[in-house]
Amino acid sequence: MSGHKRFWKAVSVAQENGLFEPRLDGRPIRLPQGKVLAVRSSALAEAIAGEWGQIAEGASFTPDSLPLTRMAGTMIERIAPDPQATRDMLLGFGVDDGLCYCADGISPVAEQVFAWLSGYGIHPIVTDGLMPVVQPEGYLEALGQLLAMQSDLELAVLGVLAQATGSLLLSLAVVGGAVSLVDAVLWANNDEKSQLATWGQDDELVRTMENREKDILDAGMFLTLGRQVSI
Structure with missing residues (x-):
């Protein structure tokens, strides 16, 4: 196009x-x-x-x-023929999930996500350092089981959210209704906001934040509208 x-x-x-x-x-x-x-x-x-x-x-x-057309196309032509391939791709985000790195302490949004995940037997290890986290035995299996519960529609949304936020865990919580889109945007843009507060105005950084917010909100709209199906 x-x-x-x-x-x-x-x-x-x-x-x-x-x-x-x-x-x-x-x-x-x-x-x-x-x-x-x-x-x-x-x-x-x-x-x-x-x-x-x-x-x-x-x-x-x-x-x-x-954006809605693009997500629908992904759902129809890429996900529907082989949903497991998308689940495997998404699982890669969860291996080294951005939500597990909390240099400034666990945020309220992260606490919400972790509390929600615990209901599915998922208890990720969190660090305040920069070294990669090795998650506990059974973590990826439980995460895979949660992904197996997601429909084609939800997988399409998760693909956009995980890319925009850098966190599969946060994205799953958004799709599951445990975290709002507004809170997801706030968490995803937190590092850029800190940089702006420290170094002052940066138009490129602002555009990055705006594009990320748009992607998250578009994905939320796609999910909400897509779930409005008469049975």
Whole structure:
């Protein structure tokens, strides 16, 4: 989609085989591998259609202009055919999770996450140093079991959140409803905020924080809308 310009006049949503398809001039949107963009939630489909509708006539657009579309495409073409591959990838974040490094002490957000994880038998070792932490026996197995409980929708969201925050543990707690998106943003941007407080204004650092916040909030929207499925 990079470098493309708006070529459609109208955006709509149609129901087909129990799924909801955002359409451009009545035609389904084809993803990079050729699959039709179709989701189970009408609310999510409407929001995806809204992304396409907001692009000005004749304007250029990139995947960054369409975050919900991008996540839906990942869910449909990359995760759904082989969810375990995504779980294995995500587990890599948990091997050396950013939440386990607490140089300034365990934050309230981290405490919330650890309390929630304990309900699943996950008790990570935390350090205030810089050397890599070796987690206890059974940690990765328990984390893998928690990942096995996540749907394709949730795995797509976890992929964005883990990349944005550097923490699978925090991301799982967000998806599980134990930590708010606002608190996730605050924790993820804490180091940059400290740098700004010490060294003063840095426009590049501010852009990094803003992009991270947008990724986290977009992922939260995708999760909320995607879960609105009528049974």
